[in-house]
Amino acid sequence: MDFRIERNGLLASFLALLPAVTVAQSFPAKPIRILVPFPAGASLDLSARVIGQKVAESINQPVIIENRAGGNTIVAAEAVARAPADGYTLLQTLDTTFTLVPAAYKKIPYDPLRDFAPVTQSSRAAYLIAGSSRAPYRSLTELVAFARANPGKINIGASTSLTQILALLLKSSAGIEVTYVPYKGTPPMLQGLASGEIDLIIDAIPLYLPGMKAGKTIALATTANTRAPQLPDVPTTKELGFPQLEANTWTGIFAPAGTPDAILARLNAEFVKALDSADLKKRIDDAVLNPLASSTREEIGRLVKEGIAHWTPLVKAAGITLE
Numbered sequence: 001m002d003f004r005i006e007r008n009g010l011l012a013s014f015l016a017l018l019p020a021v022t023v024a025q026s027f028p029a030k031p032i033r034i035l036v037p038f039p040a041g042a043s044l045d046l047s048a049r050v051i052g053q054k055v056a057e058s059i060n061q062p063v064i065i066e067n068r069a070g071g072n073t074i075v076a077a078e079a080v081a082r083a084p085a086d087g088y089t090l091l092q093t094l095d096t097t098f099t100l101v102p103a104a105y106k107k108i109p110y111d112p113l114r115d116f117a118p119v120t121q122s123s124r125a126a127y128l129i130a131g132s133s134r135a136p137y138r139s140l141t142e143l144v145a146f147a148r149a150n151p152g153k154i155n156i157g158a159s160t161s162l163t164q165i166l167a168l169l170l171k172s173s174a175g176i177e178v179t180y181v182p183y184k185g186t187p188p189m190l191q192g193l194a195s196g197e198i199d200l201i202i203d204a205i206p207l208y209l210p211g212m213k214a215g216k217t218i219a220l221a222t223t224a225n226t227r228a229p230q231l232p233d234v235p236t237t238k239e240l241g242f243p244q245l246e247a248n249t250w251t252g253i254f255a256p257a258g259t260p261d262a263i264l265a266r267l268n269a270e271f272v273k274a275l276d277s278a279d280l281k282k283r284i285d286d287a288v289l290n291p292l293a294s295s296t297r298e299e300i301g302r303l304v305k306e307g308i309a310h311w312t313p314l315v316k317a318a319g320i321t322l323e
Contacts, residue, residue, distance in 0.1 A: 027087055027263050031062040034090045034253070037076035037097070038159070039069045042185040043204045044251060047123060047289050048092045054274040069184045072161040072322065073097040074108055083113040085258035087267060092122060092253050096162040099307030103315040104161055104322040112304060117264055119253040120271045121295035121303065126224030127163060127247055128205045129170075129237070132193055135200075140220040140240050143200070147176035155196035159183040161322060165221065166202050166245055168320055172246045193217065205230055206288045207318050223247040229291075244314075250293065252300050268297050 001053055032055075036048045045067060052063035068076035082241035083089035091097075098112035106166050110116075129140060137143040147154045156167045156178050167180050181198050183189040186207045192198045194216070201208070211217035212231075221237045222228045223245055237245035253271055255264060274280055284292055295303075 004292075025091075025239055027266055028059055028061045030088060031064050032059075032088050032090065033064045033066050034092050035066050035076040035080055036066045037068055037070070037073035037091075037093050039185040039187065040067055041187045042159075043206050043289055044092065044094070045185075046287060047251070047284065047292075049141050050280065050283055050287065050289075051092075051122060051271070051274055051292075054277065054280050055270050058270055058273065070100055072164070074105075074110075074264040077101075077116075078109045080254065080256055081110040084258050085117075085256040085260075087255060087259050087263035090119065090255055090267070091116070094160055094162065095250050095252065095303065095307050096160055098304060099311045100161045100165060100315065101322075102308070102313040104165060104320055108301045112308065115257050117257050117259045118253055118297050118300040118304065119267045120275065120297065121250055121252045121293050121300045122271070122275060123251045123290040124293045125204055125249050125251075125290040126201060126222045126228045127166065127202055127249060128208055128222055128228075128231075128234075129166075129200065129220045129245075130193075130208055131200045131220060132196070133216050133218050134196070135218065137220075138218055140235075140237070140242070143220055144174045144176060147174070147178060151177040151181065154178040154200060155181050155198040155199045155201060157181045157183050157192050158190045158202045159185050159189060162247060162249060163202040164322065165245060165315065165318075165320055168316060169244050172318060173242055188231060204290060206290055209288050221245075223249075227287075230288075237249060250303065251261070251290070252295075252303070264297060 034048055034052055036045050038044050048065050052065055073093050080089055080091035102108055122293040130131050137146045158167050171178050186203055189201055193201055208217050217233045219231055221240055222234050223237050225246055242267045272294040275292045281292055
């Protein structure tokens, strides 16, 4: 054996590792931006700001939350997919950006598997079907009966591809005529419900809890496979005979594809440390936001693939197409 060749080979391998080591040691050297596909004040925006602040304290760099609402999360997702793959531009979004949106739209400007690198899961949640306390129904069963007796008189508000599709699935599975009203986030939807512009919402739970406590909003059902911890007395859609509406949802943090593995590892470590911290969990609970949940990069990658496999055939079978 020529030991000079072996030594030179080992030296070459060592030198090849140096750029990755250097990148990991120097990152981050400037502020990190997290794009959120909802307006300020939405649940995901509030959660991202709390998480970002905690991470900023650890990395000694600002973490800036940038709101890019619009297009059922497509606007923000496209911006991150096209951003430099250097770890300084991230996306915190709903699972639907990668699962339902590609299934429901004829064409989108990104590929959910090819254009993104998973960092970590950030929360888990269920959706809520709720109405105004002024409404003549107090349960999902009563709502369906009312809608059948009053075709076309129910307006449903929703702000994401999943909630929009759940509204359409409710319409088809219950055999009722309802009008879907799109919103850009929870705050304007709350106003619409209060003003009577809409009769019903399908949305994330947290920001509706104060209205329920005040007696202004009535929870009709939740969409997870088990009852939501925030609303243990509210039945699930499956319990009420609408298994098509079952939807467990989560949020996650993603980087552009091609981001160096060393940077992805550092981002995962920092965000998981923040998400698992007791003080951050308490702040999220106190703010009545969806419970935090961290994961490895591989675990959230699997969630994306499982979501695509689950929702694509359902959307296609229902003939749902979004524009």
